[in-house]
Amino acid sequence: MINCLLVKKIRKKAGRKKRPSAGCLDSQSTKTTACGGRHRGYDAGKQINGRKRFILTDSQGLLLAVWVCAASVSEKMGAKCLLRYLRWSSCLNDLCKRVKLVWVDGGFRGNNLQQFMKNLWGWCWQVVFRADDQKGFKVLPRRWVVERTFACILQSRRLSKDYEKKRINSQSMVYLAMISIMLKRC
Template sequence: MSCPSRDESATDSDRQAYPSSSVTDKQWALIAPLRPTPGNTHGKGGRAEKYPRRLVLDAIFYVVRGGIPWRQLPREFPPPMTVYGIYRRWVRDGAWKRLHDALRDQVRARQGRNSLPTAAVIDSQSVRGTDTVPADSRGYDGGKKINGRKRHIAVDTGGLLLTVIVTMAGIQDRDAAFQLLTSLRSAFSTITLVWADGGSAGRLVTWAKIILSLTLEVVRRTDDMKGFVVLSRRWVVERTFAWISKHRRCVRDYETRPEHREAMVYLSMIMVMSRRLART
């Protein structure tokens, strides 16, 4: 049964909040107008939703932040399979990406920037996969010695996520960058300059220039660099990976489908941006 003390009209003080994941009043004011329309809004067209959307979102955020399995959700949340069913339906509908993109535009507007970026930074990160990741969508990254998947992301110059694709960990960055840059170009016609690491050098630079009209500038480490060194532009995307990795569901890959893995990355950034907007 639903919990009347935790409905969508309840304030922060009325709700049993988990500080690191629960949606605050200010966050909900930002997210509520962007959520998908419920299936039954006028008393017809199917059964009305039983559980408040805010409570369901709290449960999803709890999984993303804590890294727990869906079936281990605390009892005060809706049934785990109900929460997972809504999460999966919104993945299939593209709702998480639309919500993420709308919040990103608001963050850029708060910073006095245009919603359409003109430059981006790309990079990748290999993540170990658990036994729930099927063999046909995982691989071995020999450089990092990681068996799992790899997430390839493009961010703006402030570190906000623009697009993400998930591949086997064994896929070379240069090969995946063809797909990543194509996705980036289809979403943002305004971008003209992209920074990348040394793994993207070679024919990718020429291809991006001729096919996508993108200038791909490679930022390299020099031979005299030892240990950790902050590299121009590339530190921005590394910071974004750090933001994502604060959410334990993104530290390891538990998802059976790559699109669910991408949704977890979008969800982590939704949590980051909504809290940032709520504070300001």
């Protein structure tokens, strides 16, 4: 897979090991157009009718994996699907075998998900919380990396909304957008 090769190349160029040892997981809900396909749903938290993109990045913000599903899917269930997808794909499995720690936000909190990740991958899970007294926007340590990746991906006009009928095509569009970004870094 081209994405995996580019991640390794960019990491090596930056003086890091080819395979990351830490990652950051997050999700983003996006609206679908009228032609959007079967995998659509309503995200009540963000009040969006469409799909949800789950991404795993390394500590530099390079995309390791993406999973697209209906927006109605919970954070925990979507994360489980992404983790199974990583295990199933030989290229992604190889890329992620050094990962030991994954940072997530509060939406992924829960012992069953943490245990699932530990059993499937042997990874530790660290939830990054914002302060209770925090008002407005503040950059959270480690969490900004995955948010920056979402911002870079959204620079692609095709990803401002989900125009694809099939979920797999939507995932491919995210990979293509990130490949385009990484080619500029090589």
